[in-house]
Amino acid sequence: MGFHMKKLIVGNWKMNGDLASNAALLQTLMPKITSATCTVAVCVAAPYLASVQALLSGSAMQWGAQDVSQHEVGAYTGEVSAAMLRDFSARYVIVGHSERRQYHGETDVHVALKAQRALAAGITPIVCVGETLAERELGQTEEIVKRQLAAVIHANGHCISEIVVAYEPVWAIGTGKTASPEQAQHVHAVLRAQLRAASAHADKVHILYGGSMNAANAQQLLAQADIDGGLVGGASLKTADFLSIIAAAS
Known part of the structure; x- marks a missing residue:
């Protein structure tokens, strides 16, 4: 990690929230987050982009x-394009989250195209990679995450230094299990080496850990050399927990 690079903490609200509770959560968080803390973002369900932008x-x-969407415009009912996200000044978009790979059949190719659309619209894609428990037990962790990231590197070439990568072991998402700081750092180092091979600016890419990061384990995880922040699920909906993760990253 670059010595002066601020850590990045991103809350992934998943399919949670409503107008009132979103506003209450953000109004509690906003005064506590300044330019002196780490960089903080929340990724919200599409219908709430307008209200979150206003707040x-x-x-x-x-x-x-x-x-x-992997498509720019057209007859894709229910899809949301990168240009639409840009209309609401979205700074980030998560692509290839394991839940989308698992439930919506997204392939490495889809994820690479989505990252490409985001970059073309000036939005930073947070590219998620990670292995299942079965893959880890078969010793395939490195092979899986390298394959997933390679597709994005292949599609985006020299723009690759503009992405954020999130390593989220699928077996640690919403399960309360967490990769140990050493296990996580090992995979982050593999991803960093892969980015370095593709770009001279790889050290400015934030590689986030996602997978049950919480108030109790954030400090140890964030102390690792190649862990530049976190993609936080459930804990991002709880003010105290999210603030303690932000404090650990600041």
């Missing part, structure tokens, strides 16, 4: 979306 504009917090 957070002018604050130190950033916002983003949880998915984007």
Whole structure:
């Protein structure tokens, strides 16, 4: 990690929230987050982008979306394009989250195209990679995450230094299991080496850990050399927990 690179903490709200509780959560968080803390963003369900933009504009917090279409425009009912996300000043978009790979059949190719659409619209894609428990037990962790990242590198070439990568072991998402700091650092180092081979600016890429990061384990995880922040699920909906993760990253 670059010595002066601020850590990045991104809350992934998943399919949670409503207008009132979103506003209450953000109004509690906003005064606590300044330019002095780490960089903080929340990725919200698409219908709430307008209200979150209105709430957070002018604050130190950033916002983003949880998915984007691989298509630019057209007859894709129900899809949301990168240009639409840009209309609401989304700074980030999560692509290839394991839940989308698992439930929506997204392949490495889809994820690479989505990252490409985001970059073309000036939005930073948070590219998720990670192995299942079965894959880890077969010793395939490195092979899986390298294959997933390679597709994105292949499609995006020299723009690759503009992405964020999130390593989320599928077996540690919402299960309460967490990779040990050493296990996580090992995979982050593999991803960093892969990025370095593709770009001279790889050290400015944030590689986040996602997979049950919480108030109790954040400090140890964030102390690792190649862990530049976190993609936080459940804990991002609890003010105290999210703030303690942000404090650990600041």
